[in-house]
Amino acid sequence: MAVWKCPQCGHEQEARCKPKKCPNCAEQGPFTKKEGEKKDK
Numbered sequence: 001m002a003v004w005k006c007p008q009c010g011h012e013q014e015a016r017c018k019p020k021k022c023p024n025c026a027e028q029g030p031f032t033k034k035e036g037e038k039k040d041k
Protein backbone atom coordinates (compact mmCIF):
# COMPACT_ATOMS: atom_id res chain seq x y z
CA MET A 1 0.00 0.00 0.00
CA ALA A 2 1.09 3.52 -0.66
CA VAL A 3 1.25 6.40 1.74
CA TRP A 4 -0.26 9.66 0.62
CA LYS A 5 0.53 12.98 2.17
CA CYS A 6 -1.78 15.96 2.26
CA PRO A 7 -0.06 19.09 0.96
CA GLN A 8 -2.25 21.23 3.16
CA CYS A 9 -1.87 19.82 6.66
CA GLY A 10 0.69 17.09 6.16
CA HIS A 11 -1.70 14.36 7.16
CA GLU A 12 -0.56 10.99 5.98
CA GLN A 13 -3.11 8.59 4.66
CA GLU A 14 -2.43 5.02 3.87
CA ALA A 15 -4.43 3.90 0.89
CA ARG A 16 -4.20 1.87 -2.24
CA CYS A 17 -5.55 4.64 -4.41
CA LYS A 18 -5.04 8.34 -4.29
CA PRO A 19 -7.43 9.84 -1.74
CA LYS A 20 -9.89 12.35 -3.13
CA LYS A 21 -10.27 14.16 0.12
CA CYS A 22 -8.18 14.65 3.22
CA PRO A 23 -9.95 13.28 6.32
CA ASN A 24 -8.13 15.75 8.49
CA CYS A 25 -8.59 19.12 6.83
CA ALA A 26 -10.90 18.21 3.95
CA GLU A 27 -8.37 19.50 1.49
CA GLN A 28 -9.18 18.35 -1.99
CA GLY A 29 -5.84 19.26 -3.42
CA PRO A 30 -3.44 16.80 -4.90
CA PHE A 31 -2.07 14.28 -2.48
CA THR A 32 1.55 13.47 -2.87
CA LYS A 33 2.68 9.91 -2.86
CA LYS A 34 5.17 9.14 -0.20
CA GLU A 35 7.45 6.29 -0.99
CA GLY A 36 8.30 4.30 2.08
CA GLU A 37 10.69 1.81 0.67
CA LYS A 38 12.22 1.75 -2.72
CA LYS A 39 12.51 -1.86 -3.53
CA ASP A 40 12.77 -1.63 -7.26
CA LYS A 41 15.14 0.90 -8.65
Ligand SMILES: [Zn+2]
Nearest residue numbers: 006009022025
Ligand atom coordinates in the same frame (compact mmCIF):
# COMPACT_ATOMS: atom_id res chain seq x y z
ZN1 LIG B 1 -5.06 17.65 5.04
